[in-house]
Structure formats: C-alpha cells, structure tokens
Amino acid sequence: MATDPAAVPPSPAPRLVDQQLRTRAQRVIPGGMYGHMSTALLPGNYPQFFSHARGAHVFDADGNRYLDLMCAYGPNLFGYGHESIDRAFTQQLARGDLAPGPSPLMVDLAEQLVALIAHARWAMFCKNGTDATTMALMVARAHTNRRIVIRCAGSYHGSAPWCTPIARGTLPEDRAHQLSCTYNDTASLQTALDAAGDDLAAVIVTPYRHDAFRDQAAIERDFAQQLRAACNLRGAVLILDEVRAGLRLQRDTSWSVLGVEPDLSCWGKALANGHPLSALLGGERLRAAASSIYVTGSFWYAAAPMAAALETLRLVRDSHYLEQLEHLGERLRHGLAAAAHRHGFEFRQTGPVQMPLFLFADDPDLRLGFGWCSEMLDRGIYVHPWHNMFLCAAMTAADIDAAVEAADGAFAALNRARPGLEPHPGIKALMSSR
C-alpha cells in the first residue's frame, strides 16, 4: 500500500466555478452560506458547491470527483442515486407526491418501521431530524405534564431554538427547563435527576457520543441502564436520538444490543437514503400523548420520500449492507492506522468503524487535522477535520484502498508542510473560547 512519499497528487481542476458561485452567493445568501454545509470552518481548498453525486462519489461544481466520506452528513446509506430507491421515488413522484391527504404508503411505512424497530408501536413522519426531536419533547411533556428535559452537554439534537448549538437569536426562555449532564457519567446524571425532582419529563440522549471536535465514545451499559431505570422510577420518558446513527449500526435501535429500550426514538438522515423524511417512533405508553399534540407541515406527508423509505427499509432487511459497512470500516481503520504509523503520526480514530472520526494527538488547534484533510481533498478523498464521517454501502474495497493510498501521500505531505502550518483562524477562535 505504501506509495512514494514524494508523490505529488494530480492537481484538481482549479475551482473557478466554485469561486464564482461563492461571490454570487455572498450577494444573495446571508454570509454566503449557513449551517452545517458552510465551508467556513473547513480547510481553504474545500469546495462549497457540488454539481452531482453518484454511488460513493461526489463531483464539485468544477467537475472534480471525490470519494465522499461524509455521505452528505449521513443521509447517503446505500449510495447516491441508488437505482431501486430512486426508482421507487420517481415512480411515486409520477403517480403523485402531495394531495389533500397522505398516500397509503404512509400506513405501509409505519407498519414496516413498527415491524423493524422493536420498541415501536406507532410512527409519525416529518421532514428533518429536528422536527422529530422537537416532537419527541412535546410528546414527553404532553404525557407527563412536566417541564424538565435532561440532555448531555455537547450532544447535538438539531437547530431549533431549544437546541441549536449557537444560541444567538434565541432567548434564554427557549432553553428553559433543561438540565445537562455529562455523557456516560452516572454521577452527573444523578445530580441532574436530583435537580429535576418531580418535574422531569424526559431525558434525550444520542446512542453513542458523537459530538464534534472530540473523540467519539461508545455508550456505557451502566449509563444506559441508569437512564432507563431513572425514567421508569420517575415516570419520565427516555428519548433515543437516532437521527445520525440510525440504521448504520443496527437493524433496530443502536441500543438493541444493550437490551435497553427507549420510549421514543427519533430517526432521519438515512431513513429514505437521502430523500427528505424523518420519523418519531414510540411505544404504547406514549400513544395517547402523541395523538394529543398538534404537529404538522406542508411537506410531511409527501408520498415519494415514503416510497424511497420503504425501499430503503427493504434493503436494510434483505441486504448485507451492515456487514459490508463494518468490513469496509475495519479495512479503512487498519489501513489508516498503518499509514499514520509509517509517517510517525499519532492518529486517533474513534467511534464505530462505519462512522469514524479522525483527530491527531497534540493538535489542540487542529492545524495537523486541517493540513491532512486538505491534502486528502487534493487526492480526491473528502474527509472532515472535526465531525464524524459516514461510510455507505456503495463503497468498495477498492475505494477504501484508494483512501488509504491517498492517506499515505497526505501524511507524507503533512510531514513536509508541518513546520509552516498555521491554524485556521475560525477554529483557533472557537477552540480558545471552549
């Protein structure tokens, strides 16, 4: 696998179209771009705009092709433009997407989810993960008639005023009645439970710790069991936020291997392999509360994404995609570890192999990570310097080997560039404010 460390990657096409689009965007889009798809906190050579995507690859607006280890931040599970999923989508689009009521597919999809996800007895559909997490809190509060929600500091649950990680534009009142604890820390959970007293409506938690900017961490069984026991004892609701990890780790909730069932689970991203759909699933105990709240949206009942989700779930059940993701993920992890070692880097790879996050040791302002990602991009591999990544089932062993080969060159180039590396100004400011 080792390549000539001095090898210079083939130059990508200059990103002139991207530059022009950025200039135009500055005029008509606030800040030029916003949210998680802004390149503001990515290395300078990252393209902002992509013209198309196919399988495991994306093409920037200038025609450069990349193996995409971000999978659109998760939705791409089986490959961009997947044939049977997109056929289901387009056929339903041709038959009809919106109407004054949902299509029969909504019932089919709810039945399929209830059959697949062990704790679920009902499903409600919406568009984004934030819709599902927000609805989960409403159901929990409607069920308990209580106010307080405990969440883990640093965990992302969406961008509504109650949970957006940057509070600007929101009110303290938007976050009223929230307490925080530390992921996997039973003592801090107990402190939050004590503070909540008899006003605890819910605890919302991600299936493992996948916060940005830090190593990922598996859920500890004791912590999950303590959450379940505490919610049982107090009549509170345990909400599992599967929006990011859902369907990539298990064919059920990610906690099915722990034997800990939530009361509510939130799904999105990969549910329809990139078509816009999210869902809230719940157990029998929450059915009445779920029927009592008023939640809706003009596009929530659209039939075509539901057709795509039905086909996605068929593939989840009937294909070996999960085993393939694990196999590819192991191959990537071992290949990168060996390449990093060869070039003398302590390269931390954390989280499940199909959702890896890469950080360099002794890299507090991420200058090494940024330098390496930038080199990877120039070698046709799109990786992220501080967010977890995602594998998809359209990737092949040859794709993974190409990523490892690129990494070998990127580590070598990083060694050469190391003395002159500077931190990204935005990251430097962010890290020093934490």
Ligand SMILES: Cc1ncc(COP(=O)(O)O)c(C=O)c1O
């Ligand atoms: C764990 C988790 N919950 C909720 C959300 C919000 O999902 P969406 O961006 O679809 O609103 C995300 C998005 O990244 C997420 O990772």
